Amino acid sequence: MSGGLFGSLGISASGMSADRLRMDVVVLQEINGGSSFAAQLAGAQAGMPDSQSVGDGVQVVGIVNDPSPPVEKYDPGNPDANAQGYVEMPNVNPVTEMVDLIDSSRGYEANVQAMNAAKQMFTKTLQILS
Numbered sequence: 163m164s165g166g167l168f169g170s171l172g173i174s175a176s177g178m179s180a181d182r183l184r185m186d187v188v189v190l191q192e193i194n195g196g197s198s199f200a201a202q203l204a205g206a207q208a209g210m211p212d213s214q215s216v217g218d219g220v221q222v223v224g225i226v227n228d229p230s231p232p233v234e235k236y237d238p239g240n241p242d243a244n245a246q247g248y249v250e251m252p253n254v255n256p257v258t259e260m261v262d263l264i265d266s267s268r269g270y271e272a273n274v275q276a277m278n279a280a281k282q283m284f285t286k287t288l289q290i291l292s
Contacts, residue, residue: 170280176219177273181266188222228253 176193230253238247 171277173219174273174277174280176221178270178277180220180222181270181273183222183225184262184266184269188225191221191223193219193221 180188232250232253234248235251236247237243237249240249243249
């Protein structure tokens with residue numbers, strides 16, 4: 163997927179798919195290694211050719227459940243309470259979940275912008291060649 167004319171579209175598409183799945187609590191990893199962003203930036207600033215390994219985007223390596231235990235709330239009047247009067251509540255933190263959702267949405271938007279920029283470059287190239 164890396165290199166070539168449509169490599170940037172494939173990388174953006176894999177990022178968009180990953181961000182969509184990330185909302186379901188997934189573990190991501192980079193495809194085919196590639197060098198870090200800092201190494202890519204340093205190479206570009208030094209005027210090095212594009213021969214460095216860029217990678218092929220990201221892929222999902224697993225969907226995991228949150229291992230933290232449920233939150234116990236003391237509510238002896240609740241029909242779901244145990245013998246000690248505690249009810250097991252979900253361990254969901256709305257603030258953390260919202261931050262993760264916003265982060266995933268922004269990542270998706272960034273990949274859409276990168277894909278649109280690549281499409282504009284392809285269009286301009288075709289106009290020049292015509």
